[in-house]
Amino acid sequence: MTSYRQPGIVLTDRHFTVPLDHADPAGEQIELYGREVVASERAGADLPWLVYLEGGPGFGARRFHGKQAWLGRAVQEYRVLLLDQRGTGRSTPQNRQTLPRRGGPKAQSEYLAHFRADSIVRDCETIRPQLTGGAPWTVLGQSFGGFCATHYLSTAPEGLRTVIISGGLPALDGHADDVYRAAYPRMQRKAEAHYDRYPQDVRRARRIAAHLAEHKTELPGGYTLTPEAFQSLGILLGGGDGSHQLHYLLENAFVRTAGGHELSDAFQESVRATLSYAAHPLYAVLHESIYAQGAEPTAWAAERVRAEFPQFDAETALNGDEPLLFTGETVHPWHFDVDPALRPLREAADLLAARTEWAPLYDPARLAANGVPVAAAVYHDDMYVDTQHSLGTARAIRGLRTWITDEYEHDGVRASGPRVLDRLLSLARGEA
Structure with a gap:
């Protein structure tokens, strides 16, 4: 010792x-x-x-x-x-x-x-x-x-x-499906409360998501920032000062360059630090299994249940006039595509999502x-x-x-x- x-x-x-x-x-x-x-x-x-x-x-x-x-x-x-x-x-x-x-x-x-x-x-x-x-x-x-x-x-x-x-x-x-059916409305309330506090962030978030939809963006370290990954910055909104953190992150998103407006290095680095699972990969790999009991698989519950809440679809929001909603504590199969810390673990995560032999907790x-x-x-x-x-x-x-x-x-x-x-x-x- x-x-x-x-x-x-x-x-x-x-x-x-x-x-x-x-x-x-x-x-x-x-x-x-x-x-x-x-x-x-x-x-x-x-x-x-x-x-x-x-x-x-x-x-x-x-x-x-x-x-x-x-x-x-x-x-x-x-x-x-x-x-x-x-x-x-x-x-x-x-x-x-x-x-x-x-x-x-x-x-x-x-x-x-x-x-x-x-x-x-x-x-x-x-x-x-x-x-x-x-x-x-x-x-x-x-x-x-x-x-x-x-x-x-x-x-x-x-x-x-x-x-x-x-x-x-x-x-x-409760099955993982029940957990996420209750979670998405809470995430929506948190996002709406954030926009009530910082209404200027409605335009900022839509602008960033639109940029990501048009330009493939790879952050330092190889993280691919898609509109859906950007939405997952809503994980900040569950903390006491998270709304303020998100606001200050969004306000520094763009810089003017010789070729036009681009996402700033400072923004990209802050987003990478927030979204990367490199320091805690088991959070993503095991997240839904913490709810698993009995023979029913979790089967990527957060992804399946998200389809029941179309207001979270980034493309739909950008094609309309609604604010872009942030998500939160949800892990999706695409996380294992965009995050280099998770890519090698995708097949193992799929097998855990399909597992049907879980002890009661x-x-x-x-x-x-x-x-x-x-x-x-x-x-x-x-x-x-x-x-x-x-x-x-x-x-x-x-x-x-x-x-x-x-x-x-x-x-x-x-x-x-x-x-x-x-x-x-x-x-x-x-x-x-």
Whole structure:
């Protein structure tokens, strides 16, 4: 273990070995990485543990420095483990560079089927005794991390002291189609709210999309920016300052050159940084599988359901007078054509989309009998996780207390500093 310091905290690198397939504990092993964080003045104290499960899928735990965001509140009383979930960060990372070692697309897809919430929770239960001596710990789940925490409550509640969920209560039995049928109207509301705030962006967005429709545009690094890919910048609109980010990005789109107006280098670089999956490819490859249960394939649900909402069609918008609608947290087959980080993974992603052997993720009977203190922040009209789905699940988990708020967007636990975590801990303890 390696320890080092930042202002106010001591950090320690932790490495663990777990089975790839927990049903075969003697089989292939993979490595997990977690960053232990403790307040400097309490470094030697016997503290309870809190494990943080990041959103995603496909993102390693956030790299904080010092007592940023919620972390400063957590280290007041916990020793925190910022866990890179399997396949992310420093935990046996999976991407276009590493996956070919598994073999062809079929072997890759079979391997990646072990990277969902069920395996992540089994990982947690494997490493928990090594850190806590067998004592239960507190889980903080952000977004997809909340999906994992809900699975944890369904399968291993004995390992849990408290569960805190921020923007991550999943539908317990909804198919991916149901998720996206609820999502597209939310995306439309977010786009319309953005245009209400910045009406000048209606013209700007249409102009950019029209330019892309007429000119093949390859961004730095080889990303092909199509009108549909441009629409996916709407993923910014789910964050607290995302509308402002999008506005400032759009206002710098064009520069005048000797040959006429062109998309500026600054715009192209900002778009590439926002849209590329190079840093988190599993988000795209596994995204719809986080909803998969039973024998029904996801079959590229976001793409199929999008056809039910013709107002999102870029060509139709450009041929008419309607504003161009942005999309959001949707992954489409064409992402694997336009993004060089995803192109080599297209066949594996297709096989995962067609897969019909998915284990159930949630146990409604066990959740109805839950005895673990649970509190969840539900963000009103959250763009990424449907509010009604979340409230239905909240009612299904015995004893869960909700905080429903429109003060924050999906990133509330990060954007609020200590406030959201402090509020949820108080709810879970019956102090609020």
